[in-house]
Amino acid sequence: MIRAIVTDIEGTTSDIRFVHNVLFPYARQHLTAFVREHQDDAPVAAALAAVREESGAAQASLDEVIATLLSYIDQDRKSPGLKALQGMIWRDGYVSGQFTGHLYPDVLPAFERWQQQGKALYVYSSGSVAAQKLLFGYSDEGDLTSLFSGYFDTGVGAKRETQSYRNIAQQIGYAPSELLFLSDIHQELDAAAEAGWHTLQLIRGEADSESRHRQVNDFSQINPESI
Numbered sequence: 533m534i535r536a537i538v539t540d541i542e543g544t545t546s547d548i549r550f551v552h553n554v555l556f557p558y559a560r561q562h563l564t565a566f567v568r569e570h571q572d573d574a575p576v577a578a579a580l581a582a583v584r585e586e587s588g589a590a591q592a593s594l595d596e597v598i599a600t601l602l603s604y605i606d607q608d609r610k611s612p613g614l615k616a617l618q619g620m621i622w623r624d625g626y627v628s629g630q631f632t633g634h635l636y637p638d639v640l641p642a643f644e645r646w647q648q649q650g651k652a653l654y655v656y657s658s659g660s661v662a663a664q665k666l667l668f669g670y671s672d673e674g675d676l677t678s679l680f681s682g683y684f685d686t687g688v689g690a691k692r693e694t695q696s697y698r699n700i701a702q703q704i705g706y707a708p709s710e711l712l713f714l715s716d717i718h719q720e721l722d723a724a725a726e727a728g729w730h731t732l733q734l735i736r737g738e739a740d741s742e743s744r745h746r747q748v749n750d751f752s753q754i755n756p757e758s759i
């Protein structure tokens with residue numbers, strides 16, 4: 533029996549175009565000024581140190597780190613340091629009402645239905661936990677953060693690594709066979725399945741012919757009681 537559902541964000545609960553056409557450009561536009569202003573704040577300094585380490589340039593100047601960060605945005609690199617900074621930068625955009633977190637219309641009714649069925653809900657995204665809480669806290673449907681029992685980012689490991697799903701299962705405290713992972717990316721689902729999880733692939737656009745996972749077009753097609 534499924535006891536907990538863990539969902540991806542981009543391409544699963546939320547349109548990839550919101551992330552790529554709204555969130556990423558906003559972070560790109562504000563990154564330089566934000567980093568210059570806050571470089572000595574502890575969370576920013578830690579993120580900059582992580583980027584220096586990741587890029588193998590421990591002595592990089594601030595300008596060089598900023599250039600690296602901008603190139604990471606352009607590559608959509610799932611860099612933990614970049615993701616931490618993006619979360620900090622997006623806060624202003626959400627709080628000032630410049631955008632709200634996109635949700636497909638089938639998502640909230642399904643979350644409510646699954647919760648009524650006694651399923652615990654979790655998020656696992658490459659976006660930082662802070663960024664996840666912002667997206668669901670300032671969503672198109674209002675503040676949904678109370679729906680979730682927990683959030684995971686790449687602090688537990690990368691999304692295509694099997695060990696990440698073992699780590700999440702251990703932290704949640706359920707057996708892998710009691711967990712369902714929802715994602716649009718079959719390589720992420722492969723890793724979850726390898727860890728013994730149930731999987732479902734969201735196809736919000738074109739079908740994925742290389743996937744071995746059951747595919748659905750939206751959350752209304754998901755009944756965790758029949759998995």
Ligand SMILES: CSCCC(=O)C(=O)COP(=O)(O)O
Nearest residue numbers: 541542657658659663664667
């Ligand atoms: C938490 S919202 C921003 C999403 C993001 O930064 C990202 O890289 C998308 O990653 P996901 O794992 O949700 O596909």
Ligand SMILES: [Mg+2]
Nearest residue numbers: 540542543716
């Ligand atoms: Mg995704």
